[in-house]
Amino acid sequence: MYQLQFDENLCNTCPTGDCLVKCQYMDLDKNEAIAEMVKISKGEDSFVLHDCVTCYGCEEYCKRGNYPFYLITERRQEKGILTTPRAITKQWINIGQPRGKFKTGGIKKKVLSFGFMPELLQLTRGRLFDDVMPSYVFGQEFFCNVVYIHFANTAIIKERLPVVIDNFRKLGVEEVVCMHDECYGAFASLAPAYGMEVPFRPIHYFEYLYNRLKELSKKIRPLNVKVAYQRPCSSRLSSDKHRFVADIMQLIGVGLVERTYQNENALCCGDILGMLTGYDLRYDVQRRNIDDMVEYGAEYCVFNCSACQNALATKVAKRGIKPIHIIDLCRMAIGEK
Amino acid sequence: MSDIRLSLAEIVGEDYVSNREEEAYFYARDPGLMPAHKPDYVIVPKTTEEIQKIVRLANKDKIPIVPMGAGMALTGLIIPLKGGIVIDMKRMNKILEVNEKARYVIVEGGTSHGVLKAYLEKNYPRLRHSIPDAPATATIAANVMIHGQGRLTQQYGFNSDMVTGLEIVLPSGEICKIGSCSISKEWFSKGAPLPDLSGLFLGWFGATGIITKVALKLYPRKKMRDVEIFVTDRDDLVPDIVYELTHTEMAEDIVIFSQPKPLIFKDNHHVTIFITGDTDEELEFKRKMIWDAVDKFIKTKDGGFMWVQPAMKPTLLEMPQRSVSRFADVKKGGGFEYSGPIILVEKYPECSRKVEELSSKYDLGYSGMARIIGRGHCMMYGFAFTFNRADPDMMDRVRKALHEVSDYVLEIGGVFWKATVDEQRLAIERMDPNTRNLMKMIKNNLDPQGIMNPGNWEVN
Numbered sequence: 001m002y003q004l005q006f007d008e009n010l011c012n013t014c015p016t017g018d019c020l021v022k023c024q025y026m027d028l029d030k031n032e033a034i035a036e037m038v039k040i041s042k043g044e045d046s047f048v049l050h051d052c053v054t055c056y057g058c059e060e061y062c063k064r065g066n067y068p069f070y071l072i073t074e075r076r077q078e079k080g081i082l083t084t085p086r087a088i089t090k091q092w093i094n095i096g097q098p099r100g101k102f103k104t105g106g107i108k109k110k111v112l113s114f115g116f117m118p119e120l121l122q123l124t125r126g127r128l129f130d131d132v133m134p135s136y137v138f139g140q141e142f143f144c145n146v147v148y149i150h151f152a153n154t155a156i157i158k159e160r161l162p163v164v165i166d167n168f169r170k171l172g173v174e175e176v177v178c179m180h181d182e183c184y185g186a187f188a189s190l191a192p193a194y195g196m197e198v199p200f201r202p203i204h205y206f207e208y209l210y211n212r213l214k215e216l217s218k219k220i221r222p223l224n225v226k227v228a229y230q231r232p233c234s235s236r237l238s239s240d241k242h243r244f245v246a247d248i249m250q251l252i253g254v255g256l257v258e259r260t261y262q263n264e265n266a267l268c269c270g271d272i273l274g275m276l277t278g279y280d281l282r283y284d285v286q287r288r289n290i291d292d293m294v295e296y297g298a299e300y301c302v303f304n305c306s307a308c309q310n311a312l313a314t315k316v317a318k319r320g321i322k323p324i325h326i327i328d329l330c331r332m333a334i335g336e337k
Numbered sequence: 338m339s340d341i342r343l344s345l346a347e348i349v350g351e352d353y354v355s356n357r358e359e360e361a362y363f364y365a366r367d368p369g370l371m372p373a374h375k376p377d378y379v380i381v382p383k384t385t386e387e388i389q390k391i392v393r394l395a396n397k398d399k400i401p402i403v404p405m406g407a408g409m410a411l412t413g414l415i416i417p418l419k420g421g422i423v424i425d426m427k428r429m430n431k432i433l434e435v436n437e438k439a440r441y442v443i444v445e446g447g448t449s450h451g452v453l454k455a456y457l458e459k460n461y462p463r464l465r466h467s468i469p470d471a472p473a474t475a476t477i478a479a480n481v482m483i484h485g486q487g488r489l490t491q492q493y494g495f496n497s498d499m500v501t502g503l504e505i506v507l508p509s510g511e512i513c514k515i516g517s518c519s520i521s522k523e524w525f526s527k528g529a530p531l532p533d534l535s536g537l538f539l540g541w542f543g544a545t546g547i548i549t550k551v552a553l554k555l556y557p558r559k560k561m562r563d564v565e566i567f568v569t570d571r572d573d574l575v576p577d578i579v580y581e582l583t584h585t586e587m588a589e590d591i592v593i594f595s596q597p598k599p600l601i602f603k604d605n606h607h608v609t610i611f612i613t614g615d616t617d618e619e620l621e622f623k624r625k626m627i628w629d630a631v632d633k634f635i636k637t638k639d640g641g642f643m644w645v646q647p648a649m650k651p652t653l654l655e656m657p658q659r660s661v662s663r664f665a666d667v668k669k670g671g672g673f674e675y676s677g678p679i680i681l682v683e684k685y686p687e688c689s690r691k692v693e694e695l696s697s698k699y700d701l702g703y704s705g706m707a708r709i710i711g712r713g714h715c716m717m718y719g720f721a722f723t724f725n726r727a728d729p730d731m732m733d734r735v736r737k738a739l740h741e742v743s744d745y746v747l748e749i750g751g752v753f754w755k756a757t758v759d760e761q762r763l764a765i766e767r768m769d770p771n772t773r774n775l776m777k778m779i780k781n782n783l784d785p786q787g788i789m790n791p792g793n794w795e796v797n
């Protein structure tokens with residue numbers, strides 16, 4: 001069975017306790033943060049195991065290469081501490097169950113991975129993707145299953161992710177362009193954290209987009225708009241790729257508003273908070289987030305994750321901000337939208 | 338018999354009467370599982386006067402009469418069990434009057450829900466009626482005749498509770514007005530403050546008269562509508578969840594379903610809550626009230642609100658919902674039938690387990706669906722099975738499962754809704770003798786020759 005490679009000593013000697021000190025949803029000082037993480041590491045109970053809202057932020061805040069959120073998830077599962085209601089967890093586990101209905105395009109050495117988000121097939125059109133498409137995979141057989149860390153269930157990931165990796169291996173692909181952060185996080189963060197071997201190179205689609213835009217630079221017409229970026233929770237699993245947001249915006253002549261809730265300080269889209277905790281936190285987080293976008297004069301709200309877009313698109317639109325996926329924004333810049 | 342066809346043709350014209358085999362074939366059945374039986378004649382009248390003449394003719398010659406809306410009940414209520422004349426009401430489809438300020442509409446007896454919905458949306462966008470989830474061709478008169486339910490049933494009760502007046506052609510051929518319209522030109526009440534005579538006709542499946550006009554309450558139509566789905570894996574908690582939700586008085590409609598397919602629905606109970614509002618603020622206020630009402634179940638992890646994908650919403654918000662038709666084709670071959678007893682909400686867990694048990698016993702695809710009636714006063718629980726019409730064995734297994742449902746429903750204190758003739762018989766047998774006698778008196782006095790939809794409510 002796969003074991004999380006977590007180093008308790010790194011926590012014991014941590015100079016900052018950033019993993020929990022920086023948490024947006026709990027209030028801990030440095031000493032409390034370190035003490036609680038050590039307790040969690042030792043398998044003891046901690047209020048953190050009960051209060052964490054699964055924003056994934058601590059995976060980014062920890063600069064020492066440990067895996068605080070994966071550990072919290074492991075311990076929750078060991079202790080039977082539920083995050084979401086059982087019915088919701090069951091539902092999501094059912095949704096991700098492989099059922100032999102996957103689709104693949106003309107598979108090449110490089111392939112786009114859509115997980116099982118059908119809307120991605122609509123997004124990945126035009127010049128930006130014509131060097132890869134129609135090489136794609138879609139369906140539960142290629143779904144990374146990382147979402148189950150929201151549901152305190154690493155067992156299902158350990159069961160399914162190796163099969164997913166093997167499904168890619170059977171296709172003989174060398175590079176997988178992950179069209180969602182969780183997909184990339186699965187292969188670049190979670191699999192290594194559990195000692196799973198990944199026989200292909202995962203590429204974050206931001207990196208792919210950035211390189212592709214550079215190739216198409218002659219087609220770019222600066223958009224000259226101000227945007228707020230809605231950073232998804234799963235982006236915390238690949239925080240080294242977050243810089244591409246600014247790089248891409250610069251390439252296409254878009255100004256990122258310098259708002260309160262950005263980068264490390266970004267707020268969750270809120271939908272998972274509703275499932276976990278009920279109405280109030282979700283409402284409060286969404287309100288603060290959108291107020292912030294309005295206050296800093298964003299004309300567009302740029303989404304990376306379809307789930308965030310589903311959660312916030314209508315709400316930002318009602319406040320006069322146009323919702324748009326980052327791929328569509330890039331396509332606008334090369335005159336395709 | 339050809340003399341009768343000629344007599345009928347004199348009443349409605351040659352084009353609107355038939356005794357041809359091909360028409361008899363279709364009018365011999367409904368989309369459910371009940372055995373077919375052909376009528377001798379099919380007639381499609383245009384006016385109340387024509388219906389009067391048909392009824393008088395039938396009375397004279399003791400010919401059975403079966404009034405028919407769209408024939409969507411699935412339980413065989415319009416199958417002419419003893420032959421005779423099927424009166425298809427579809428040509429009587431006029432909307433006669435809308436009283437906007439008093440919020441009621443008067444329609445002819447063959448007017449469909451779809452026609453009324455479209456008419457109101459176009460001409461009275463601030464008004465709506467309680468549309469059922471039957472196909473849009475289902476008629477308003479037939480729906481209230483079977484005590485149907487609709488989108489506003491959780492707030493205002495059975496659709497028949499929303500009736501504000503009736504015009505009936507009695508078995509004698511006389512026209513009788515029921516409610517305020519009997520002494521006033523206004524159709525605002527089916528009974529109060531007079532003796533409420535609507536009960537002589539509603540729920541009788543046409544065995545005491547034919548509805549030629551019906552007035553129905555209309556309600557405010559809000560500009561916005563949304564849906565939330567609260568999910569739990571504990572059937573025993575559903576009655577408590579419904580109790581909390583109905584206490585808020587914020588929901589437009591509450592429907593609960595459980596089904597094994599698609600996988601997203603497996604092993605859970607889905608309390609679907611519809612909310613409406615004229616402004617974002619109103620909608621959000623109601624949403625918060627709804628969420629807060631069931632917060633204790635979220636905190637104990639016994640239930641939570643699922644993420645309703647935007648792609649799912651149009652299907653859920655559609656009125657009527659066509660997803661019911663899709664369910665009918667799960668097994669391919671388009672067969673679907675359900676038994677939908679009216680029963681206490683506290684019986685939800687038993688009903689839910691029973692539909693699962695029967696599905697397993699008879700190897701059938703199933704769906705359990707409950708619509709809350711009133712503020713949790715009772716519910717319609719649908720034991721629904723899907724089947725392939727080209728598979729007689731599967732159809733037989735569905736019949737057996739539904740038969741077991743009938744026995745079970747009575748056992749746990751339920752009452753059949755739009756009962757099949759067999760269920761009507763069971764109900765009559767179990768009924769308090771004095772109630773049965775009262776029904777007998779009513780039937781015998783109104784229809785002494787027993788020509789009205791014979792086979793149904795045979796209290797004699």
